[in-house]
Amino acid sequence: MPEQISTHYGRGMNLTDRIANDLQSSGFDLSNLRPSDFEPIDEFHFRGRAATVQLLEQMKLAPGNHVLDIGSGLGGVARTIAEEANASVVGVDLTPEFCEAANAISNWVDLGDKTDFLQGDATDLPFPDNQFDGAVTVHVAMNIPNKLAMYQEAHRVLKPGARFGIYDIVQGEGGDVLYPAPWATDASISQLATPAEMSNYLLQAGFRILHEEDSTAESFNWLKERATQPKPTRSLPVTTQLLFGDTAAEMTQNQLLGLRERRMLTYCFICEA
Template structure:
């Protein structure tokens, strides 16, 4: 069931090599960049690093926190949390190529001690009960049909009282999502929950829901600004193009329309375990 998701996010050849090649073609040496410079590469969710920083401020992390990033992708969220809070972050992701590239990017940035990346499935986490102080997931659940298992696993690996933030793309009230989308070229690997379903799922997993933020309007403005500038403001706008080729343009147009018509929403849920 997860094979289609892995295939969707796997490029051909070493993704880290291709990212490094794209950076060098722009005159940028990967190891001389900072985590913030990588935003357009490794923060693969609406509003990028700004969204991660907002969510980090809700999580009350300290340098002693042990944090889990579920569906970590190329590791941008993990590195931003590790860099700003000084904590250790473990990222887990289904797609082996993304885990390997995430570890390599952490190496370029001198962050291998603060971050680690493990290949695995969010619905069956290879960690002990109560192993983490906090957990986050950004734009991963829309590929996961068994969200009940995903959130039960997140709850299990958190210590009592630990914080959990789920930042996801949801099904809106404006009609069906349009495909291709960046998380699914066609609907068979897309599983969007509604806001009410999310509340029921999180509470059903045993979380106390503390806060819900609907950032759909901000996501639309962010995407409009990025597309209006043609991407030239981005330091290193390479990953989406590397993974999805020219179909990325159609994905962006579909997202713009889906956000305007509230077919898709972006929402964050802050919970306590």
């Protein structure tokens, strides 16, 4: 399963070079970029950077805190946290190509000193106990069969009383998810849980749930607007099509239908270790 997931996202491409070449060929200067410039690809979860900021507001972080991003992808969430909370963030992701590109992008936007990205497994984190002041995971659990192990590991590496923010896609009551989706081309690597199952895993792992929220309607409206709005005259050429190729448009339509029919939900949990 881990190899299938890594292959799905990595797709055998040199992402760092592809992103750099696309930017330079479109006239962008790699030394004059901002973290928010990369939102179309490095915060391609529902509601983008705004959702990350909303999650961050409930994390109660202090400047200089040490934060873990589990399933960090291309690093957008980690960079937003580093930038907005003045925190030091370590990201862990199963896909080596994502980690390499995430470190490169952080260096391009002058956040390399506040972020670091490592290849690793969310169910077996390479850190000692009680190391982090906070942790987040954004649109990650959909690919993880053993969610309890993932949350137990998060609890283990957090300091007592630290907060854990989860923003994920979960199984809705409206029927089976439609594929392809960004996290899976078919059901073989899709591991959605219901909100009730997610709550149970978090409680079993030792967390206290402080807040939970269903944002499915907001996610549908956001994606609908994003899919129909005209493309800006000058925009970064780096989009989700770089990751998913010709299936990106089909994935968008499947997600719109899935959210509208509540086959899939977007859900947030704020927990305390």
